[in-house]
Amino acid sequence: MQKNKKCLAMLLAGGQGSRLLALTTKVAKPAVSFGGKYRIIDFPLSNCTNSKIDTVGVLTQYQPLILNDYIGNGAPWDLDRNYGGVHILPPYQAKDKSAWYLGTANAIYQNIDFIKNYNPEHVIILSGDHIYKMDYADMLDTHIDRNADCTIATLEVSYEEASRFGIMNTDKDMRIVEFEEKPKVPKNNQASMGIYIFKTDKLIKYLEEDNAVEDSAHDFGKNIIPNMLDNNELMVAYPFKGYWKDVGTIESLWIANMDLLGEQPNFDLYNPYWKIHSRISGVTPQFIGPNSLIENSIISGGSKVHGRVVNSVIGSNVVIEEGAVVENSVIFNNVVIKKGAVVNYVILDEDVVVGVNAKVGEKDATSKGITVIGRGYEVADNAIIGKGLNIEKEVK
Amino acid sequence: MGTAGIIFSDGRFSQVDELVRKRTEASIPFGGRYRLIDFALSNMVNADITQVAVIARRNYQSLMDHIGSGKDWDLSRRHGGITVFPPFGNYKSGNIYDNPIEALQGIIGFITKCPEENLILTECDSVNVINYEDVISQHEDNNADMTIIYRECEVKDLYAEHLVVETDDFGRVTSAGLVNETKGVQKVGVNALVIKRKLLQSLLYEAAAKGANSLEQEIIINNVSSLRIFGYNYTGAYLRINSLENYFANNMALLDEQVRKDLLETVPIYTKVRDSAPTKYGKNAKVENSFIADGCVVEGTVINSILFRGVKVGKDTVIKNCILMQDTMVLEKVQLNCVVTDKNVTIRDHQELSGCSKLPYYVAKNMMI
Numbered sequence: 001m002q003k004n005k006k007c008l009a010m011l012l013a014g015g016q017g018s019r020l021l022a023l024t025t026k027v028a029k030p031a032v033s034f035g036g037k038y039r040i041i042d043f044p045l046s047n048c049t050n051s052k053i054d055t056v057g058v059l060t061q062y063q064p065l066i067l068n069d070y071i072g073n074g075a076p077w078d079l080d081r082n083y084g085g086v087h088i089l090p091p092y093q094a095k096d097k098s099a100w101y102l103g104t105a106n107a108i109y110q111n112i113d114f115i116k117n118y119n120p121e122h123v124i125i126l127s128g129d130h131i132y133k134m135d136y137a138d139m140l141d142t143h144i145d146r147n148a149d150c151t152i153a154t155l156e157v158s159y160e161e162a163s164r165f166g167i168m169n170t171d172k173d174m175r176i177v178e179f180e181e182k183p184k185v186p187k188n189n190q191a192s193m194g195i196y197i198f199k200t201d202k203l204i205k206y207l208e209e210d211n212a213v214e215d216s217a218h219d220f221g222k223n224i225i226p227n228m229l230d231n232n233e234l235m236v237a238y239p240f241k242g243y244w245k246d247v248g249t250i251e252s253l254w255i256a257n258m259d260l261l262g263e264q265p266n267f268d269l270y271n272p273y274w275k276i277h278s279r280i281s282g283v284t285p286q287f288i289g290p291n292s293l294i295e296n297s298i299i300s301g302g303s304k305v306h307g308r309v310v311n312s313v314i315g316s317n318v319v320i321e322e323g324a325v326v327e328n329s330v331i332f333n334n335v336v337i338k339k340g341a342v343v344n345y346v347i348l349d350e351d352v353v354v355g356v357n358a359k360v361g362e363k364d365a366t367s368k369g370i371t372v373i374g375r376g377y378e379v380a381d382n383a384i385i386g387k388g389l390n391i392e393k394e395v396k
Numbered sequence: 397m398g399t400a401g402i403i404f405s406d407g408r409f410s411q412v413d414e415l416v417r418k419r420t421e422a423s424i425p426f427g428g429r430y431r432l433i434d435f436a437l438s439n440m441v442n443a444d445i446t447q448v449a450v451i452a453r454r455n456y457q458s459l460m461d462h463i464g465s466g467k468d469w470d471l472s473r474r475h476g477g478i479t480v481f482p483p484f485g486n487y488k489s490g491n492i493y494d495n496p497i498e499a500l501q502g503i504i505g506f507i508t509k510c511p512e513e514n515l516i517l518t519e520c521d522s523v524n525v526i527n528y529e530d531v532i533s534q535h536e537d538n539n540a541d542m543t544i545i546y547r548e549c550e551v552k553d554l555y556a557e558h559l560v561v562e563t564d565d566f567g568r569v570t571s572a573g574l575v576n577e578t579k580g581v582q583k584v585g586v587n588a589l590v591i592k593r594k595l596l597q598s599l600l601y602e603a604a605a606k607g608a609n610s611l612e613q614e615i616i617i618n619n620v621s622s623l624r625i626f627g628y629n630y631t632g633a634y635l636r637i638n639s640l641e642n643y644f645a646n647n648m649a650l651l652d653e654q655v656r657k658d659l660l661e662t663v664p665i666y667t668k669v670r671d672s673a674p675t676k677y678g679k680n681a682k683v684e685n686s687f688i689a690d691g692c693v694v695e696g697t698v699i700n701s702i703l704f705r706g707v708k709v710g711k712d713t714v715i716k717n718c719i720l721m722q723d724t725m726v727l728e729k730v731q732l733n734c735v736v737t738d739k740n741v742t743i744r745d746h747q748e749l750s751g752c753s754k755l756p757y758y759v760a761k762n763m764m765i
Contacts, residue, residue: 036674037690075467076671261676263695269673270693277671281468282664285428285689285703286675287656294683300674301429301690314674 002083007140008120009053010108013128014061014101019249022374022392023349030128031067033332035260036300036315038278044126045077046276051136055084057114059107076279103218109207123203125196131256132244133274139238143197149233153195153240165191166221168237176235179225243267251367257313257330261296283316346371355381362387399532400512401440404519406453412643414758419458422520425721427650428689428702431462432520434667437469442663443528447476449506451499453483462668469666495609500600507597519587523635531628535590541623543590546583547630551575559585559612561627569625572617633658644756647702647719650687672705
């Protein structure tokens with residue numbers, strides 16, 4: 001006998017994230033590093049555990065190995081539970097057919113049995129590529145209070161940006177009356193954040209109906225939500241106030257990292273009441289050498305800084321040797337920047353080595369000219385790599 | 397087969413009075429994010445020892461809080477894992493033990509029941525990276541009843557109860573005594589030994605019958621001629637913590653690259669994970685030669701210092717030669733030199749505090765200045 005779950009989370013983590021270039025050659029987007037010691041998926045997972053959602057299915061497909069290993073038994077997020085906890089859900093072989101996940105809705109459809117197994121009253125659908133802190137429990141309360149069939153979290157965006165998002169047009173009670181995917185002339189600036197709570201029976205019904213339609217894209221935004229609207233289901237917008245960033249591009253990933261800096265950062269990681277959990281162990285404190293200079297930066301455990309670090313975000317176990325300069329950059333775990341090397345406006349993926357006196361990126365680049373160096377790449381001594389480039393190891 | 401560990405948390409050898417007023421010796425914070433017991437525990441875990449008993453005597457709340465379920469050391473196990481043993485008092489008098497023999501008698505149930513063949517007994521009075529795998533394989537090769545881990549060092553500054561041994565060419569202990577009878581460089585026990593579990597069990601019954609109370613005398617010294625006792629020469633990194641002066645010096649020793657490598661980077665040292673954010677440095681931060689844990693926010697100047705997790709250093713504040721423990725808040729325009737702040741201390745604007753390296757100025761837990 002087990003108590004039924006009130007709300008179960010399904011976290012879509014299978015996307016390739018090809019616009020992150022070299023950063024997603026070997027890992028799925030949710031496993032990309034963020035903010036020094038974190039990975040992107042830490043944010044939705046921590047939000048779940050902070051919102052008392054203790055059962056999470058993580059749908060993986062593209063390059064899952066590092067992501068699987070990182071999530072492990074879920075212990076860092078308190079998601080190692082006797083009943084519930086975190087479950088990795090990859091595509092699988094079935095008796096009559098086997099198929100990759102064909103779209104966001106299809107991925108959930110293929111795991112309907114997982115949902116039924118826990119028999120939750122509601123299912124929340126999350127994306128593994130957003131940086132934000134959100135109390136899903138509050139959204140669930142709204143969803144239940146309104147007796148909604150589906151509640152969609154929305155964010156106010158500028159009208160210029162609105163044509164890049166799915167826009168929710170609502171009545172005065174926040175009931176969604178119209179949904180426009182990337183409208184040329186937006187009537188509204190409430191954008192869908194890709195976070196949905198469904199009544200479980202409605203979700204299953206619409207997933208099954210959608211699955212029967214052959215030419216469907218099997219996508220929540222394109223198919224499920226419009227179908228539900230057409231059938232006059234009660235769909236409610238839940239306006240979210242706070243920091244939220246889709247880090248799907250190099251530029252947005254870099255900006256989101258920079259948003260952590262400053263005295264009053266746009267996004268604050270230091271709130272003890274909404275901790276972001278991550279899997280990390282065995283790192284020592286960081287050592288800051290006698291001739292170093294550090295300004296307006298964040299640095300993670302185990303790093304050794306002997307050079308100059310300005311306006312940058314540094315991961316765990318990074319070594320910055322004497323005379324090296326790191327400015328306006330995001331450095332992932334285990335990077336080594338050797339003596340005299342200069343990096344500016346770059347993102348260095350894990351295990352990159354920048355050789356002695358090498359120069360990567362340019363100081364007059366901006367968020368649009370970020371240079372990306374892929375996992376494990378070794379920049380030769382004295383090499384010069386210009387702005388806006390994407391360099392990675394040849395993948396066999 | 398196999399080895400289990402027993403850790404004494406309530407130091408008999410160190411007298412860092414200030415730091416143990418509200419905690420056990422084992423839970424004394426060290427090196428930015430560790431506690432002394434982390435080294436004993438990590439050494440055991442690194443040798444695949446997964447059954448560990450920790451004997452507590454007093455003030456063990458901080459110890460219990462630190463260890464929790466033991467998960468951070470992979471010691472939360474269905475079989476074995478870590479167990480903290482609070483004192484086992486006499487139901488009539490209500491007295492709790494006051495010597496290690498009685499302490500061990502108090503956990504005789506653990507010693508009797510655990511299936512491992514050998515036991516490691518260790519104190520938490522030092523920071524070391526003893527390779528127990530190596531110790532145990534030597535212990536077994538020697539077919540030893542007991543293996544005493546020692547290092548060769550000057551005996552000055554040691555408490556009289558420290559064990560000193562002499563060994564023959566085969567490493568067998570030929571005589572054993574206490575420090576107070578010796579001078580110069582000796583083979584001094586590091587308060588860690590391996591012993592056959594069943595042997596310890598019977599020695600404890602004998603000791604109880606006699607009313608003996610010295611572990612060194614009763615278990616080791618008295619048995620040198622009758623048992624196969626061997627020595628293991630530990631030559632690795634070793635920092636003994638038995639006074640506030642050497643607590644200060646040995647923390648500062650971590651500013652040396654070689655010491656950090658030897659103690660923290662040869663094998664993993666596990667500790668309680670706190671999920672702190674990375675450390676943030678402000679626009680006017682100035683940091684030199686310092687060892688800084690996660691979760692700090694530095695707006696001022698930090699030189700030659702150790703900052704534990706969650707320390708805040710305000711603007712125009714200068715911290716020199718200091719050890720600031722977890723969640724110390726130093727506000728603005730403060731000057732600190734050779735100061736040790738315990739956990740959760742707040743130092744308000746414009747304060748100036750200074751000690752010296754021989755006598756650092758100590759600020760007790762939760763104080764506000």
